[in-house]
Amino acid sequence: DTAVSQTPKYLVTQMGNDKSIKCEQNLGHDTMYWYKQDSKKFLKIMFSYNNKELIINETVPNRFSPKSPDKAHLNLHINSLELGDSAVYFCASKGQAYSGNTIYFGEGSWLTVV
């Protein structure tokens, strides 16, 4: 059973389109994240949700809108896609502090904007 799963794994789309990436975790964790990995492999946090509440928003353009319908799901919607949005997007989740703050990542979603 996959702990953190995200779909789709690969997405190729044209500039200006709107797309969504879905994420689900079956670990019972309270906190979920979206990270972006750019072409140079650099990983940076975008958003964090705790029990469906937005906790961290790292100055991401407002074309990116996360949505958490429940604490097991955190979806990422991107409006008006630009070439610079091409990246790998990782969903992740974290349990309580007593579990050691370990953050578990999904397999990634490779987004290519053409």
Add this chain to the structure above:
Amino acid sequence: AQSVTQLDSQVPVFEEAPVELRCNYSSSVSVYLFWYVQYPNQGLQLLLKYLSGSTLVKGINGFEAEFNKSQTSFHLRKPSVHISDTAEYFCAVSEFDGGATNKLIFGTGTLLAVQP
């Protein structure tokens, strides 16, 4: 603010040789430390973590890391590498507090390239 420095962007090594991937961090508070591995076109897999206790931490696939508080380092080592260890390795740090605002700060990654 925290930061992580991985001094080597790429480390070439021959198969069965030992390897060390370097990681230094900066933080004004106590931290947890992690190493993640990313195989080509795959996601991030937790290799090992330091939370507390023994400063020598053993992980999966024969890797280990040693936490050195005085040098603010968390170098990753393996005594004998295999071709299959070729991957990108990321060092990461998170605050000890572990509240809801806790997040991972990553280094820029080190590509371990194992050659036959």
